[in-house]
Amino acid sequence: MRREYSGQALRAAAREAAHRAADRAAGQDHDGGFPAEDVADLARLGLLAGPVPRRAGGAGLGEEPGAADLAAVLRRVGAGSLALGRIYEGHVNALQLVARYGDAAQRETLFRDARDGHLFGVWNTEPGQGGLALRPEAGGFRLEGRKTFASGAGRITRALVTARTEPGAPPLMLVVPLAPDTRHDLSDWRAHGMRASATGALDFTGLRVGPETILGEPDDYHRQPHFSGGAWRFAAVQLGGIDAVLDAWRGHLAATGRGVDAHQLARLGEGALAAETAQLWVSRAAEIVAEDRLAPDAVVAYVNLARLAVERAGLEVLQLAQRSVGLQGFLRDHPLERLARDLATYLRQPAPDRALVGAAGHVLAAGAASGDLWADPGAAA
Known part of the structure; x- marks a missing residue:
């Protein structure tokens, strides 16, 4: 019997998986740790089969216009556990590559494996x-x-x-x-x-x-824009990590009564601004890649800027949260301590300078006005 999927159901499943993962994350935080129970939850909730195309018995997660459901699922899973989010993003990436490059027999076999609970990675x-x-x-x-x-x-x-x-x-x-x-x-x-x-x-x-x-x-594997354009997915997981840091920070201010201080509120406001900026970049990057209407170099340039915008937002939120919470946030029994370590580590993605310079080169060479650099070429002027 096939599971019935909808975007709303997938988002609810990701929320449930994230909630359970967050409860277990501290116990998994050791050398050689792995979120095995959380991966089992992903399978039970239909999220391992989620990236399988609908015609092959999955949810087609990532096939919907704009990839909004996939972005929301990756963000939510990352908020529960960045380690789990990293694993799940690799699973999604692998299945999207199978869908794009596999022949009929390979797709049938490997999509069945995903439906049966096998964990994929790249x-x-x-x-x-x-x-x-x-x-x-x-x-x-x-x-x-x-x-x-x-x-x-x-x-x-x-x-x-x-x-x-x-x-x-x-x-x-x-x-x-x-x-x-x-x-x-x-x-x-x-x-x-x-x-x-x-x-x-x-x-x-x-x-x-x-x-x-x-x-x-x-x-x-290296064909563009899919190779570099896929970076928006790990940025969505990172965004979930930013959410988790922001939530731990807010919780600390509320629990200690320090949220009434104007300086603390100003920091929190800056953090919320950075997080929402990251969200806007991720949403637009997911949309641009899914729509596939721009030239490959334009897609790659935008996604490279998006991943760097999320990195910048994450570093800013970390700095603000740690300054706001103070020494307590560096103690191992404080929720912020592990969340900050995981986010700081996961933000370290390959070749950020090359990504920035490449995107800037596209901006410099583009003939369009700045406001039209990533405009839909089919839209009316």
């Missing part, structure tokens, strides 16, 4: 030496090498990874089935925050896969 980062390679052999391929900074290591059972058949060749995507609690090493992940994300290395050496695991054509 792992692209590699060590300087020993990156993932595909070695042809009879009937398929043998994998050699590792992926690093792989969130959900040892827990992801369907890993979408990039691999090369030879050095310098364009990478191929493949979806590799993995047994849980195998091939992973979490010993190098001793991060300030996001300790419950089970981030580590995966050694694929010796694993044999068939040609049916290869998704799309060489270098499809």
Whole structure:
């Protein structure tokens, strides 16, 4: 029997999952931690199957006009637990790549896996030496090498990874089935925050896969605007982390009676302004990517600015909240302490300077007036 989905039901499911995740998050905050019960909630509530297209028995989460439901779900899950949000965003990313590049048989198999509760992830980062390679052999391929900074290591059972058949060749995507609690090493992940994300290395050496695991054509993974444009999803999760910090800060001011102080109110007002600014950027970025009406370089430029706007908002809210709460916010029994560590860590995304310079280059070269840089080309002047 197929589950009936609606945007409202998906948002309610995300709210329930986030509430439960927030209650468990402190207990998961240790090296090697992982939100296993929270992922089980995502499966139970239909959110693991949510990104599967409707025609394949899912909710089509992200297919709706403007991707507003997906943005709201990612934000809400991130507010409950940034570690869970990071894992879920990778799951969504993987299924969107399957929908875009998979053939009919791959889509049928992998979407069924998602409906059955398998957790997907996207792992692209590699060590300087020993990156993932595909070695042809009879009937398929043998994998050699590792992926690093792989969130959900040892827990992801369907890993979408990039691999090369030879050095310098364009990478191929493949979806590799993995047994849980195998091939992973979490010993190098001793991060300030996001300790419950089970981030580590995966050694694929010796694993044999068939040609049916290869998704799309060489270098499809990096095709624009989808590669860089997808950054709006992690920005939506970060926005949820900003919400959680803001809520902990507000709760502290209310509980201590310090909210009557004009200076504290001014800080809180600045924090609310930053959070809402981030929300507006995320909403518009999700809409631009979903509508797919702008040129790829314009989409990438806007999303790069959006991710940086969210980063700036997050850093501002962190600074304001920690100054407002004071030393108590750095004590481990205070709600703000873990939330701040997780957000500060998750805000560190790759190549922010390159993202800014690239977006600025687009702005400089664009022939349109500043107010029309990201206007719908089909709209009337």
